Amino acid sequence: MQPRNSKRQRRTMRRELALYVSGLALITALAFSIAFEFFFIKGLDEAVGGALLMEARSFEAKYRQNLETPLSNSSSIRSFLDNLDNAPEFYRQLIDPDTLQPGQFSDYHWGEEDWQDSRYLIVYLHLLPDQRRLFVISDYQSNLLTKEEQADLDQTWQLKFYLAGGYLLIMLVAIWIYNRRINHYTQKLADWAESLSLENIQQPVPDFRFHELNSIAERLRNAFDRIAGLMEREHQFVRHASHELRTPIAIIRANMELLQRVGIPTTFERPMERINRASQNMQQLTGTLLWLSRENDTPPSISSVDPARLLDDISEELAYLLQGKEVQLQRDYPEARSVQPLPLVPLRIVLANLLRNAYQFTERGTITLTVTNQRIVIRNNSEYLAEDSDSSFGLGLMLVQKICDRLGWQLSLEWLNHGVRAELMFPVPPPPESKA
Numbered sequence: 001m002q003p004r005n006s007k008r009q010r011r012t013m014r015r016e017l018a019l020y021v022s023g024l025a026l027i028t029a030l031a032f033s034i035a036f037e038f039f040f041i042k043g044l045d046e047a048v049g050g051a052l053l054m055e056a057r058s059f060e061a062k063y064r065q066n067l068e069t070p071l072s073n074s075s076s077i078r079s080f081l082d083n084l085d086n087a088p089e090f091y092r093q094l095i096d097p098d099t100l101q102p103g104q105f106s107d108y109h110w111g112e113e114d115w116q117d118s119r120y121l122i123v124y125l126h127l128l129p130d131q132r133r134l135f136v137i138s139d140y141q142s143n144l145l146t147k148e149e150q151a152d153l154d155q156t157w158q159l160k161f162y163l164a165g166g167y168l169l170i171m172l173v174a175i176w177i178y179n180r181r182i183n184h185y186t187q188k189l190a191d192w193a194e195s196l197s198l199e200n201i202q203q204p205v206p207d208f209r210f211h212e213l214n215s216i217a218e219r220l221r222n223a224f225d226r227i228a229g230l231m232e233r234e235h236q237f238v239r240h241a242s243h244e245l246r247t248p249i250a251i252i253r254a255n256m257e258l259l260q261r262v263g264i265p266t267t268f269e270r271p272m273e274r275i276n277r278a279s280q281n282m283q284q285l286t287g288t289l290l291w292l293s294r295e296n297d298t299p300p301s302i303s304s305v306d307p308a309r310l311l312d313d314i315s316e317e318l319a320y321l322l323q324g325k326e327v328q329l330q331r332d333y334p335e336a337r338s339v340q341p342l343p344l345v346p347l348r349i350v351l352a353n354l355l356r357n358a359y360q361f362t363e364r365g366t367i368t369l370t371v372t373n374q375r376i377v378i379r380n381n382s383e384y385l386a387e388d389s390d391s392s393f394g395l396g397l398m399l400v401q402k403i404c405d406r407l408g409w410q411l412s413l414e415w416l417n418h419g420v421r422a423e424l425m426f427p428v429p430p431p432p433e434s435k436a
Helices: 013-065 089-094 147-194 211-262 266-293 307-317 344-360 396-407
Strands: 077-081 105-110 119-127 133-141 302-305 326-332 340-343 362-371 375-385 410-416 419-425
Touching: 013 077, 013 105, 013 119, 013 133, 013 147, 089 105, 089 119, 147 211, 211 266, 266 396, 302 344, 307 326, 307 344, 307 362, 340 344, 344 362, 344 375, 344 396, 344 419, 396 410
Parallel strands: 326 362
Antiparallel strands: 077 133, 105 119, 119 133, 302 340, 362 375, 375 419, 410 419
C-alpha cells in the first residue's frame, strides 16, 4: 500500500530556488511596469504643466506692465481671464471652474481609449496680482497627430511590456542555467556516493566545484569510513571468536571419541548422542561464521541433501522446546523424496533458526512443515503467542538473512494474525548438459 503522500510532488532545493527567484523576478517586473507607467505619465504631465506655468508667468509679467495685455492663444494652449464664458462650448461642458484650485493642475480626458476623436485637457488656474483668475488650458487633440506619431506613442507606451517580458525571460534562462549546473554536480555527488565501497574509500574525494557539495562529500566519506571500520572490527570479532571456539569444540569432540572407545553405560548413550550432535552443530556454526566474515572466501561445500529428512532431524533436536505445550506438528512432504545439491551447513543453520522460532513462540496450536522441490515453508498457527514473538532466538533472523543473501536464496517472512509464515526458496539449478 502506498503512503498517503506518495502522490504529492517531491520537494527539491532546485525547485524551491526556481520558485523563489521566479516569484521575485515577476514581482520586480510588475513593479518596474508600474513605475514605468507612472513616470511616463508623470513626465508628460510635468512637461505640459511646465509649459502652462511658463505661459501663465509670462502673461503675468506683461500684465503687470499693461493691464490690457491680450491673452495668448494657439492650437494647443489657450488662455481665459476671470471665467470661461468666452471659452468654446466643449470647454464649458467639460470643465467646472468652481472645482479648480489656484496653483494646481487638473486634467480631463474625453473620447475613447483609441486615438479616434480623443482629446486631453490640462487646466492650470493662476491668480494675478489683482486677484483676477487666469485659466490656461492645454488642449491635445488626437486627430491632429499623424498615424506615424500615434504609432510611436503606442510603441513607447508598450515598451514597458517588452522590457518586463525580456527581463523575465533573462531571469528564467539564468535560473535554468543555474539549475542545470547545480543538477550536474549534485548528480555527480549522488553517483559518487552510490559508488563508494570498501575498495575505493581511501581514494581522494572528487572536486564538486561548490564548497557545500565538497563539504557534504567529505562528510559522507568520513561516515562511510567509520562504518567500514565498524564492519571490519565486527568481522575481526567474528573471526577471532570462531577461532577461539574451535579449541573447546575440538576438546569436546576428542573426549567424546575417547568415551566411545572406553565404553559408556546404556543409560548415557542418548545424552551422549545429543552432546555429539550439539558439538557437530557448533563446529559447523563456527565454520559458517568464518565463511560469512570472509567476503572473498570460497563457497561452502555442496552435499546431496534431503530437505524433508533434514527438517525431521532438526525437529527431533529441538523437540525439548515443545515439552509441556499443546502443539501439533504437521508435515506436508512429497511422497517421492528428492535429494538436491545444497550447502548442508548453511541450510541447517537457516532451518534450525526458523524452526526454533516456531517452536519457541508457539504455546498452543499447530506447526506445519511443507517441502516441495525448490521450497520449504514453516508456518505456526498459535492460539496464544508468547511474549516477544516478533524477535529472534539465538543468532536470529539477521544471520539467516545474511546467509540467504550470500547464497542467493529467497527468504520471505509474513506475520499473520496468529503466527508467522516463513518461506525459503532455492534457485532452480541449471539443467544437465546433454551428451552428444
